[in-house]
Amino acid sequence: MKFDSIAIVGAGALGSYYGARLALAGANVRFLLRGDLAHVRSHGLTLREKDATRHLDHVAGFATAAEIGPVDLVIVTLKTTANASLPVLLPPLIGSRTAVITLQNGLGNEELIASIVGTERVLGGLCYIGVTREAPGELVGYHTPGRMTLGELNRPAGERVHAVAGLFSGVGVHTRVLDRLAEARWQKLIWNVPFNGLAVARGGLTTDRLLAEPVIAAEVRPLMDEVAAAARHFGYDVSESFIQSQIDVTPTMGAYAPSSLVDFLAGREVEVEAIWGEPLRRAQAAGLAMPRLAALYRELLTASQRS
Known part of the structure; x- marks a missing residue:
């Protein structure tokens, strides 16, 4: 299974970091940006990590989900305090085969997203990583690229979540797939x-x-x-x-x-x-x-x- 297009919803430190790593590896990544949009469009994203400094020159940044349009994979990295915006942000990104994975903290996020896009589309992940946004477009990694545990909502892991794991492991993230996400x-x-x-x-x-x-x-x-x-x-x-x-x-x-x-x-x-x-x-x-x-x-x- 291949994801030809990816949308990052919540391009703060975590979303910008993972989105940039995926884009640098050749993925078609579209970033939903707010305050940093003009800066990132002009200057790109810089990742300062212990092993290297990486720069993504050309960032596909968008102000609205409607401008991005349907994609194959939506990665939700919003803070959960902004989840009230998801009923507006997610529907324009959904096509016939779209999967949605939330990398958010705590409980209840998968269920909320399922109420918007349908349970069959929803995956979840837990991130173990240290990355901060120190200035517009500037990301500093302390424990990167980190580890990630992935699963599906209310069902054993299938081909799709293994494909997502492969996507992240391809950019150096140590991934683990579980049958019991909860x-x-x-x-x-x-x-x-x-x-x-x-x-x-x-x-x-x-x-x-x-x-x-x-x-x-x-x-x-x-x-x-x-x-x-x-x-x-x-x-x-x-x-x-x-x-x-x-x-x-x-x-x-x-x-x-x-x-x-x-x-x-x-x-x-x-x-x-x-x-x-x-x-x-x-x-x-x-x-x-x-x-x-x-x-x-x-x-x-x-x-x-x-x-």
Whole structure:
């Protein structure tokens, strides 16, 4: 299976980075751009990575989805805080064979997209990468090209998701395809819920400072255990060794600022609902008590309103 045309919806750091890597490898990539449109059209995209600096001179940038038109693959990299725009952005991109993959954080994104374009089109991916946009058209990679876990919504992996995996592995991304995408989403929350959340709620702490404070560090494992208990209730595998690995790996990151902290410090809206609100609602609907997550969710709502 081949994707002759690709649209990037949400050409921030993540979308611009992956779109540029794909375009540099010869893919026909069309970028939906907003504020950076004129600059990127004139100057292209620059990727500054540890191994090399890469430049995409000619960027197919567009102001609207209607200008892009139907494509074979839509890659959604919007922040989930902008998901209300998807009913407008996605339909002009959909043709008879279009697949849509969301690389967004948290829970509920695949289901939302399915309500717009149909369940049969929807794929999902989890990204493990460090890349930031430091200026218009300027992307700096700290942990690139990263890793990606891919799957399909509510069905085992098929030919299409393996084709998407091949697309990304072709530009150096280590890809893994799973039959249970939802399980991987819950597993990623094991780290994201405590570390992204406490980094913001405790006053803007990088992970090294968070772990250096015994009182704050003591909050991490109980939050992980609550998320793990909910995941297991829904039939997903979260082993004790997996939880411990998420704790053990964090000191190796150094003074790492999780994505939610980066957004918070920049005055952007934090993805509170997708990462904390949606798992809490699903657990509570199933009759599960998650008092620590509920308290953290309330704190993050308050902090977000102040930012």
